[in-house]
Amino acid sequence: MRPGAVAAQLCSHTCSSRLRPVARPAAHPPSARERRFTEMMSMDVADSTQVYAAFLVYLDLLEGRNWPEVTCFGLGELQLVCLQGRERETESFQVVVPTPVHMSFSHERIREIMKKACAQLDKPDSPLSVILAIVESDSTIVYYKLTDGFIMPDPPDDTEDKDNKQWRKKRKKLFK
Amino acid sequence: MLRIHVLAGQALVWRFEDAREIRERHRLVGTLVGALARTPRQNVRLGLPLQLLPEEARLLAEMGAAVLVRSADAQPQGQSAQASEGQLYEQGLEESYQEQRRLAAQERWAQLANLAECIAQGRARKQQQRGKLPDTAPLPGPTEEQEHLESAFVFPHESMMVQLPTVWPCPGQEEQVDWTQPSRDWPHAGHQEHETRYCVFRDLWGRGYYVTSGSKFGGDFLVYPGDPMRFHAHYIALCCPPGAPLPLCDIVAAARLGTSVKKTVLLCSAGEDGVVIYTSLQWSGLQ
Numbered sequence: 001m002r003p004g005a006v007a008a009q010l011c012s013h014t015c016s017s018r019l020r021p022v023a024r025p026a027a028h029p030p031s032a033r034e035r036r037f038t039e040m041m042s043m044d045v046a047d048s049t050q051v052y053a054a055f056l057v058y059l060d061l062l063e064g065r066n067w068p069e070v071t072c073f074g075l076g077e078l079q080l081v082c083l084q085g086r087e088r089e090t091e092s093f094q095v096v097v098p099t100p101v102h103m104s105f106s107h108e109r110i111r112e113i114m115k116k117a118c119a120q121l122d123k124p125d126s127p128l129s130v131i132l133a134i135v136e137s138d139s140t141i142v143y144y145k146l147t148d149g150f151i152m153p154d155p156p157d158d159t160e161d162k163d164n165k166q167w168r169k170k171r172k173k174l175f176k
Numbered sequence: 177m178l179r180i181h182v183l184a185g186q187a188l189v190w191r192f193e194d195a196r197e198i199r200e201r202h203r204l205v206g207t208l209v210g211a212l213a214r215t216p217r218q219n220v221r222l223g224l225p226l227q228l229l230p231e232e233a234r235l236l237a238e239m240g241a242a243v244l245v246r247s248a249d250a251q252p253q254g255q256s257a258q259a260s261e262g263q264l265y266e267q268g269l270e271e272s273y274q275e276q277r278r279l280a281a282q283e284r285w286a287q288l289a290n291l292a293e294c295i296a297q298g299r300a301r302k303q304q305q306r307g308k309l310p311d312t313a314p315l316p317g318p319t320e321e322q323e324h325l326e327s328a329f330v331f332p333h334e335s336m337m338v339q340l341p342t343v344w345p346c347p348g349q350e351e352q353v354d355w356t357q358p359s360r361d362w363p364h365a366g367h368q369e370h371e372t373r374y375c376v377f378r379d380l381w382g383r384g385y386y387v388t389s390g391s392k393f394g395g396d397f398l399v400y401p402g403d404p405m406r407f408h409a410h411y412i413a414l415c416c417p418p419g420a421p422l423p424l425c426d427i428v429a430a431a432r433l434g435t436s437v438k439k440t441v442l443l444c445s446a447g448e449d450g451v452v453i454y455t456s457l458q459w460s461g462l463q
Binding site: 065087099101102103104105106107108110111114131132134142143144145146147148149150151152153154155156 | 410411416418419420421422423424425427428431434438439440442443445453454455456457458459460461462
């Protein structure tokens with residue numbers, strides 16, 4: 001797929017709230033973002049749907065969520081283009097694995113992805129962790145974090161709200 | 177030795193001592209599924225039997241702490257045998273009724289004796305009201321009421337107390353069930369799904385958690401850090417058979433549910449070497 005053709009295709013999406021590269025005639029020089037897309041495609045690691053998903057996630061992180069730094073790398077054996085970035089300057093790098101929604105993974109494959117992706121980060125002590133970015137056909141992206149081992153859930157801290165709710169219910173019943 | 181009765185794949189514990197030991201000594205929870213004799217028509221508090229998950233029953237059998245038993249097929253009883261059993265029961269009921277009636281009559285007699293004085297005074301007052309002369313002092317001996325007690329005493333059958341036995345009477349012989357072989361009453365042995373679930377269950381239990389059924393939250397197990405009476409569950413365990421693909425929609429659904437009920441979703445799968453690997457699934461926190 002050539003960048004110009006991709007740009008035209010991108011324009012045909014009707015969802016205007018998502019950031020999209022503006023369509024350009026082929027004569028203008030490609031923007032940094034489009035260059036990045038070409039770079040992803042040229043890695044020749046994954047099929048075009050996965051690369052497209054990766055590109056959308058790349059744009060969402062950089063432009064939509066203002067991550068200061070996002071780079072891409074390929075996992076050849078697993079046929080995936082992955083992203084590496086951090087949410088803020090102060091935080092450490094995380095791996096984001098973009099995937100179109102129709103792909104399915106077995107648990108074993110997920111583990112493999114986690115191992116290989118975290119090998120990229122070169123942090124042997126920290127637990128295996130990736131963010132799975134699931135891209136829908138309408139370009140909605142949901143992010144879920146996968147970590148090796150047992151991660152305790154956050155304790156419920158809104159006990160005050162709960163009490164208020166129950167108190168309000170009781171009052172309603174009493175004064176009916 | 178704990179006895180677990182199996183019936184069509186379900187594992188039931190009928191003795192309360194066994195149920196207690198299973199919870200206190202072996203850290204297995206199970207579910208109470210029986211109606212309480214005194215409060216039958218509600219589902220808040222249930223009683224024996226305790227139903228165990230197939231994995232719980234297998235764990236106890238594997239540890240050697242319990243045996244799986246089933247009732248031997250009942251010998252078809254002849255009509256006459258059944259009739260005589262019924263007759264015996266009716267006879268027993270009638271005897272109990274007569275005994276209860278006798279005791280009730282005795283009590284009534286004693287009651288009347290206690291109140292004899294009050295009754296006499298009441299009668300005297302009435303006679304005065306009607307203008308008659310009061311009788312002389314009440315005579316000793318049985319009062320009128322007491323004399324008529326035998327004929328006038330009413331003790332209807334509905335007032336009778338009937339005992340309902342709540343310990344399961346074993347109707348026939350019991351025979352042991354081999355949990356390693358699939359059979360009519362224990363079909364789980366050898367099924368891949370059961371093996372995977374059991375591997376995960378045993379590993380979680382071995383780590384000191386309390387593990388119960390997770391069907392209320394769309395998972396296989398709920399994992400508690402302590403007794404479920406004292407703690408909320410921390411994890412919803414989803415067992416993944418080896419090599420089975422997980423649709424991403426299911427992953428999103430499970431993670432979303434976990435976030436909204438404040439539990440972490442654990443994807444669990446058992447490797448060939450028996451080692452179980454866990455992946456925690458959480459919301460990423462990206463707004």
